[in-house]
Amino acid sequence: MPSRRETDFVHPRFAVVGHPNKGKSSIVSALALDDTVQISDTPGTTRKKRSFPLSVDGKVLYELFDTPGFQRARRVLSWLEKHDVSADKKHEVVRAFINEHKEDARFNDEVELLEPIMDGAGIIYVVDGSKPYGEEYEAEMEILRWTGQPSMALINHINESDYSEEWKRALGHYFKMVRTFNPMQTNIKQHMGILESMAQLKEEWIAPVKASMKLFEKYQEQMIERSAFLLARLLYDSVSTVEKLSFGTKDATKEGKEEIERKYKDTLRALEVATQKKIEHIWSHDHLKKEPDILPLEGMDLFSQETASVFGLTRKELIITGATSGAVTGAGIDLLFAGHTLLLGGVIGALAGGTGAYFGFNELSEVKVLGQTVGKRYLEMGPMENRNFPYILLGRAVYHVIKVAKISHATREIFDIRMDQTFKDKWLDDTVKKSLEKYHKKFRSGNTLGSGELREYEGLIRSILKHLIDG
Amino acid sequence: MNIKSYVDLYELLQVNPSTREENRAFGLTHVVVQNRPVEQLLAWIDSHKNTLKKPLLSETFSSYLYGVTLTLILIAFVLGLLSGAGLLSYSGHEPVNVIYFIAMVILFPLFTMFLTLLSMFRAGSSQSALVHISPAFWMEKILGFLPCKIQENIKAPKVNPLLANWVIIKRSQIIALFFSFGLLIALLGVVVTKDIAFAWSTTLHISPEAFQDFLYTVAFPWRDFAPSAVPTMELIERSQYFRLGEKLSEVMIADASKLGEWWRFLAFSTIFYAIALRFLMLLLSTLGLSRAVKQSFLTLNGTMRLLREINEPIISTHAKKREVAFSPNGKRYEQIVNTLDASYDSVQGWAIARGELLVLGDSIRMISPSYYGVGGGNSFEEDSEVIFKSHGEVLLFVKAWEPPTMDFVDYLNELTAKVDKVIVMPVGTVENNYETSNKEIDVWADKLSLLDDAKVWLKRSSAQTPSRETLNAEP
Numbered sequence: 001m002p003s004r005r006e007t008d009f010v011h012p013r014f015a016v017v018g019h020p021n022k023g024k025s026s027i028v029s030a031l032a033l034d035d036t037v038q039i040s041d042t043p044g045t046t047r048k049k050r051s052f053p054l055s056v057d058g059k060v061l062y063e064l065f066d067t068p069g070f071q072r073a074r075r076v077l078s079w080l081e082k083h084d085v086s087a088d089k090k091h092e093v094v095r096a097f098i099n100e101h102k103e104d105a106r107f108n109d110e111v112e113l114l115e116p117i118m119d120g121a122g123i124i125y126v127v128d129g130s131k132p133y134g135e136e137y138e139a140e141m142e143i144l145r146w147t148g149q150p151s152m153a154l155i156n157h158i159n160e161s162d163y164s165e166e167w168k169r170a171l172g173h174y175f176k177m178v179r180t181f182n183p184m185q186t187n188i189k190q191h192m193g194i195l196e197s198m199a200q201l202k203e204e205w206i207a208p209v210k211a212s213m214k215l216f217e218k219y220q221e222q223m224i225e226r227s228a229f230l231l232a233r234l235l236y237d238s239v240s241t242v243e244k245l246s247f248g249t250k251d252a253t254k255e256g257k258e259e260i261e262r263k264y265k266d267t268l269r270a271l272e273v274a275t276q277k278k279i280e281h282i283w284s285h286d287h288l289k290k291e292p293d294i295l296p297l298e299g300m301d302l303f304s305q306e307t308a309s310v311f312g313l314t315r316k317e318l319i320i321t322g323a324t325s326g327a328v329t330g331a332g333i334d335l336l337f338a339g340h341t342l343l344l345g346g347v348i349g350a351l352a353g354g355t356g357a358y359f360g361f362n363e364l365s366e367v368k369v370l371g372q373t374v375g376k377r378y379l380e381m382g383p384m385e386n387r388n389f390p391y392i393l394l395g396r397a398v399y400h401v402i403k404v405a406k407i408s409h410a411t412r413e414i415f416d417i418r419m420d421q422t423f424k425d426k427w428l429d430d431t432v433k434k435s436l437e438k439y440h441k442k443f444r445s446g447n448t449l450g451s452g453e454l455r456e457y458e459g460l461i462r463s464i465l466k467h468l469i470d471g
Numbered sequence: 472m473n474i475k476s477y478v479d480l481y482e483l484l485q486v487n488p489s490t491r492e493e494n495r496a497f498g499l500t501h502v503v504v505q506n507r508p509v510e511q512l513l514a515w516i517d518s519h520k521n522t523l524k525k526p527l528l529s530e531t532f533s534s535y536l537y538g539v540t541l542t543l544i545l546i547a548f549v550l551g552l553l554s555g556a557g558l559l560s561y562s563g564h565e566p567v568n569v570i571y572f573i574a575m576v577i578l579f580p581l582f583t584m585f586l587t588l589l590s591m592f593r594a595g596s597s598q599s600a601l602v603h604i605s606p607a608f609w610m611e612k613i614l615g616f617l618p619c620k621i622q623e624n625i626k627a628p629k630v631n632p633l634l635a636n637w638v639i640i641k642r643s644q645i646i647a648l649f650f651s652f653g654l655l656i657a658l659l660g661v662v663v664t665k666d667i668a669f670a671w672s673t674t675l676h677i678s679p680e681a682f683q684d685f686l687y688t689v690a691f692p693w694r695d696f697a698p699s700a701v702p703t704m705e706l707i708e709r710s711q712y713f714r715l716g717e718k719l720s721e722v723m724i725a726d727a728s729k730l731g732e733w734w735r736f737l738a739f740s741t742i743f744y745a746i747a748l749r750f751l752m753l754l755l756s757t758l759g760l761s762r763a764v765k766q767s768f769l770t771l772n773g774t775m776r777l778l779r780e781i782n783e784p785i786i787s788t789h790a791k792k793r794e795v796a797f798s799p800n801g802k803r804y805e806q807i808v809n810t811l812d813a814s815y816d817s818v819q820g821w822a823i824a825r826g827e828l829l830v831l832g833d834s835i836r837m838i839s840p841s842y843y844g845v846g847g848g849n850s851f852e853e854d855s856e857v858i859f860k861s862h863g864e865v866l867l868f869v870k871a872w873e874p875p876t877m878d879f880v881d882y883l884n885e886l887t888a889k890v891d892k893v894i895v896m897p898v899g900t901v902e903n904n905y906e907t908s909n910k911e912i913d914v915w916a917d918k919l920s921l922l923d924d925a926k927v928w929l930k931r932s933s934a935q936t937p938s939r940e941t942l943n944a945e946p
Contacts, residue, residue, distance in 0.1 A: 021874040021914075032788045050792065056784045057495060066790075071877035078851060106877070131872045132900055135848040136822040161902065219786045229775060284789070447632075449770060 012062040012205040013121035014198055015049075016154075017113045017144065019137060020069030022128045023156040023183060026410035028052060028066040030183035031191065035287045035409045037066060049112045054212050061212040062198075062205075065121060067113035073139040076110050080146050091148040094118060114147065122201040123151035125175065130159035133166045141174040150201035152177035154194070177201070183410040188220055188470075224469060226282045227401045228462035232454055234275040234397060238268050239390055239443035242382035252369045252379055260367055264381040269302055272393065276400055283404045289414045302393065310421060311395030312388040313433070383446050390440040391428070398461070399423055402468050427464050435460055472513060474536070477634065477764050477771070478529035479516045484773035488522040491780045498781035508778050509765055515781065540642055547646040551653020558654075559661040566670035566712055569733050576654060576741040577689060583647060584752050587640060591759055594636040631770060637763040641756040648753060651745035658741060662734045669733035670712035679707045686736065692747075693739045700735040804916035806928045808894050814838045815894075816863030819886075821879055822847030823868055831868060831898065834905065839866070846882060858885050864892045871897035871911040875918040887926040895919065896930035 016024045029037040032052035052064040070076075076097065083093045095118050101107040117123055123144050127137065144151055153171040155164055155178065164180060171178045179197050181190065192213050199209035243264040247256050280288055301307060368380045384390070399420070439457040442449060489497070497515060504510040520527070558571050630638075661667060671682065683704050687694065690701040702710075710730050768774060818839040820828040828842045843857045865886065869875070887893055897915050898905040912931055919929055 019873070020876060032790070034789045036789070036793075050790050052788060052790050055787045057499065058785070069874075069876075072881070073876075074846075074851065074878055075881075109877075128872075134822050134870065134873065136846060136873070138848060161900070215786060218784075219788075222783055222786065226779070229779075454770065455775075 010120070011053075011060045012198075012202070012208055013065065013116060013119070014062065014124050014201075015065040015067055015113065015116040015121040016124045016126060017067050017117070017140075018069060018126035019140060020071070022069065022126050023158055023410075024069065024126045025066050026183040027124070027126055027154060027156060027181065028064055029410040030186045030408050031194065032064055033284045033409050035285055035411075037410075047109070047112075049116055051116075054215070056215055061208055061215060063121075065116040067116070068109035070113070070140045070143075071109045072107060073110075073136075073143060076107065077139045077143050077146075080143065087148075090146045091118070094143070094147050110143075114143075117144070117147045117149050121149065122198065122205070123147070123149050124198070125151060125153045125171075126156055127153065127167055127171070128158045129155035129164040129167050129180065130157050130161045132163050133170045137170070141171075145174060151175050152179060152197055152201060154178075155180045157182045184408050186408050186410075187406065188216070191216065220469075223282050223405070224465050225462055227279055227405075228458045228465055230275050230278050230282070231394065231397045231401065231461045231465075232458035234271055235390055235394055235440075235457070236443050236449070236454060238271050238393055239384045239440065240382070240446055241267055241271070241384070242380060242446075243267055244378050244380050246378040248377075252367075252377075256379055257367045260379045260381050265303055268384075268393075272302060272396070275397060279397075279401055280404055283401075284409060285404050285407065288404070288407070302396070307396065308388060308392055311399070311424060312392040313428075383444055385444065387440070387444075390436070390443070391433075394436070394461070395424060395428070398427060398464060398468065401465055405465075405469050427468055432460075432464065472509065472761065472764055472768070474634070474638070474764060475529040475533050476513060476516055477630075477767055478532045479520055479523070479527065480512060480768060480771060480774070482523055482528045483516060483519050484771065484777065486523065487773075488519050492785065494777060494780035495783070495785050505782070509768055511778065511781055512768055512774065515777070536638070540645065543642065543646050544649045547650040548653045551650035552657050553653075554650075555654040555657020556661065559658060559667060561661075561665060561667045566668040566710070566730060568672045568712070569669045569710075569737060570671055570673060572658075572737050573689075573740065576651070576737065576745045580647070580651065580745045580749060584748060587643065587752055587756070590636070590640055591756070594633055594640065594759065594763065631763075631767040634760075634763045634767040637756065637760040641753070641760045644749060644753040644756045648746065648749045651741060651749055654745060655738065655741045658734065658738055662731075662738075666731060667734070668730040669737075670710040670730060671707070672712045679704065679711060683707045689740065690736065692743050697735070697739060699732075700739040702733060702736050706730075706732055804920045804929055806919075806925070808928045808930045811835065811837060811866070811894070811896070811930060812864075815866040816890075817841045817843065817861050817865045818868070819843045819845050819857065819861075819865055820868040821845055821882070822870060822873065828868065831905065837866070846879060854882060855885075858882075858889050861886060861890050863890060864894070865890050866894050866896060869895055869897050869915065871899050871907040871915070874914050880918070880922065883922065883924075883927065887924050890926070892926050892928065894928045894930055 016028050018024050025037045028050075029035065032054075034052060037050075047068055049068070050066045052066065053060040054062050054064075079097055080090075080093050083096075085093055094114060097107075098111050098114055098118060101111055104111075125141065125144060127133075151174075153175040155167050155171075157164075157180070168178050177197055177200065179194060181194055195209055195213050195216070199206045199213075241264070243260055245256065245260040245263065247253070249256075280286060369377065436457075439453070439460070442453065494515075497518065498505070498511070501511065501514050504514050554575065558575060559567055561567050683702065686702050686707070694701045706729065710733065814837065816839065818828055818832055818837070818841070820831070820843070823831070823844055824847075825842050825844045828844065832839065832842065841860065843860075845854050845857050849857075867883075867886070869879070883893065883895075895915065897907050897912055899907045899911075912929070916929055916931075919927055
């Protein structure tokens with residue numbers, strides 16, 4: 001076992017300790033962004049200490065420990081108090097307690113929670129601020145004082161009632177720092193706030209924990225970037241997707257056309273669902289509980305009128321966007337001819353863009369009958385001609401990312417995406433529409449994208465996500 | 472970097488031979504190529520190529536490409552040779568009109584090179600008509616109908632249209648180049664093996680002066696260093712030919728040997744327009760193809776993910792070990808009390824002060840001769856004293872919101888050893904009028920079920936319903 005002096009020079013460690021069922025695991029889950037931590041209303045869910053290192057390329061910057069709750073605090077304290085020692089020797093008595101009771105099943109939980117502390121971990125003592133303070137906690141706090149390790153208290157609010165003030169008064173006697181933290185409603189700012197407090201526990205920990213804070217911000221950036229990459233790919237793949245269905249009859253039947261439309265829609269739906277899964281993985285939410293067999297986004301189908309009205313553009317908006325985009329292209333031609341076209345290029349571009357948007361408002365894509373002359377006849381549907389579809393799909397995808405990014409890793413309830421009717425206004429202004437339309441047009445054309453083009457689109461989505469997540 | 476690397480990368484991305492950790496380790500050990508994505512990808516291909524099944528798809532693919540190209544080159548060369556021989560066929564009855572050959576070695580190459588330039592600009596389009604009219608595209612399509620097992624394999628990679636277009640463009644240049652070689656060799660062959668009388672003939676009213684001006688302009692690349700390869704005014708005048716009457720002029724027949732001098736001009740025209748310029752187009756298309764490969768590398772599905780895995784530090788916040796799954800005992804606690812008696816031998820409160828117990832007892836209109844606070848801030852000696860004094864039936868209040876600890880269980884075990892019956896009654900907070908939730912009671916029920924003690928009972932229903940009723944079961 002390393003000596004305390006040795007452990008002082010390794011990365012900072014923090015043991016999250018407290019009474020059973022006070023949200024220790026929730027706090028660890030939220031701070032470690034890990035949704036695999038078992039959290040339940042049943043006390044004693046955590047029986048073994050568990051380490052959650054924050055590492056970058058394998059190098060650990062700090063380590064969090066989830067621990068079982070105190071079970072026989074009074075008995076432990078009584079054992080410690082039997083040893084009449086001066087303050088500088090008290091930690092040795094705690095170590096002696098661990099050594100003597102390592103194999104004693106009665107003190108399994110106490111040994112598990114005290115071990116990391118005696119190995120140099122700072123103490124994060126968790127209490128539930130929504131329940132009244134009780135003197136039974138004092139034995140626990142006294143034991144922690146015996147360890148001599150730097151400590152802070154976190155008041156967790158499990159329910160709505162608030163007993164924070166009485167808790168603060170009591171905890172102030174034992175801890176130099178008392179902070180409030182709700183793991184269910186945490187965001188990056190609160191997360192950083194807690195890390196900042198943890199850094200203050202010991203001077204040597206300030207630099208590594210601050211480095212960890214920067215890393216967390218970088219991690220968040222990474223997750224946003226990876227999400228933007230997936231969303232850009234989803235949009236490109238969905239809009240450019242082409243579905244084929246061969247048929248043996250002389251002419252294409254109505255059923256055939258319906259079948260290819262169904263297949264086409266299913267392909268696009270599958271792309272959306274697959275992307276949602278990947279997004280949840282990126283944000284470490286692989287274990288989100290969802291209602292089984294329910295369509296993504298509150299059962300709103302990708303092709304429903306409802307989803308179009310929530311996420312898509314109105315016909316008027318679409319015409320304006322199409323016309324603006326067309327005018328920009330036309331203006332390029334005018335510029336090429338040094339204005340000798342009397343700005344006709346811009347006018348024609350605007351008209352073409354606006355008319356295309358008007359007529360392409362409802363239809364997804366034309367069902368084409370191909371191969372008539374060659375003999376292998378088949379129906380083809382795609383790429384997507386509906387100009388509204390990319391906005392609908394992107395809107396849904398952005399909405400899903402924002403919801404996943406903001407949900408706490410401590411949540412074990414069913415992931416509920418309540419629709420926000422005003423969501424579109426939060427991210428889709430005229431400038432964004434114009435910028436997006438440029439790329440949507442390219443996706444629809446079926447031409448190969450330049451290596452930079454998809455990345456430019458990705459950059460656009462990244463800035464949208466960043467604005468929504470940080471804002 | 473070539474198509475082989477592209478196909479290797481395609482195949483490797485399909486089989487995904489390395490984990491994210493391995494890719495990051497690769498990035499950390501190849502710092503020389505850091506921030507140079509294409510070089511990074513090439514190095515990554517090199518270090519993972521050995522994981523692919525042999526023969527490599529890239530080898531099959533490139534040998535197929537090589538085979539098709541070679542076949543097309545041979546066909547083009549033979550066609551060039553035959554076309555040249557056909558254009559220069561000379562029976563001795565009438566001279567060979569140089570206009571045909573000029574058209575074939577100057578105008579046709581310039582026109583096709585113009586189309587090639589256009590197709591280069593449109594190479595990014597998957598439906599580029601200019602590419603699709605290329606002989607390389609169609610000849611390969613025709614070859615594609617041949618039954619061959621290899622074709623199954625090489626059809627597997629979905630080649631980027633940009634790359635496919637550039638492959639066709641480059642191949643078209645090679646084919647055209649060899650066609651031109653065929654023309655040149657035919658010209659030289661015919662010149663060496665036959666005597667040919669060249670003439671020029673056209674319906675258009677073109678004077679020899681105008682024609683000479685045109686030819687002088689055409690010959691601008693070589694006229695300074697090879698003046699003999701530019702037809703003189705005299706030669707042009709003498710070699711103008713009209714078929715009317717099907718008789719050659721006496722002058723022409725007398726100058727038959729001089730009429731053959733055209734071959735130098737034709738040879739230089741072929742070398743410059745059909746071969747040199749085509750060679751430049753070939754270089755341009757090679758450059759274009761190389762850029763297309765580079766671009767296709769970066770747009771290949773999976774490349775960006777791979778580059779990200781190579782370059783992004785792996786930040787991990789998760790636990791290394793999996794947690795042992797917790798399973799609640801699932802037993803339902805049977806020893807339930809629904810209503811309380813009006814009095815008990817002793818009322819105790821776990822971590823509840825005596826004063827609070829009195830208020831609590833009063834609120835539920837229940838009396839007892841003795842009230843004791845146990846646990847909480849008590850010492851073990853104080854608890855032992857309470858147990859010593861306890862007898863008969865004990866009502867033990869507990870804080871419903873605090874989960875039962877083993878400290879409580881220890882106390883309960885000692886207490887039941889001394890008394891006849893203990894009724895554990897969870898109560899809520901004062902602010903909540905001592906009301907409890909079912910969830911809280913369940914937590915206590917679960918713990919008590921582990922004790923399996925016949926003397927321990929749990930009060931389940933509301934604390935606000937005092938009545939003197941019998942318990943639902945006797946211990």
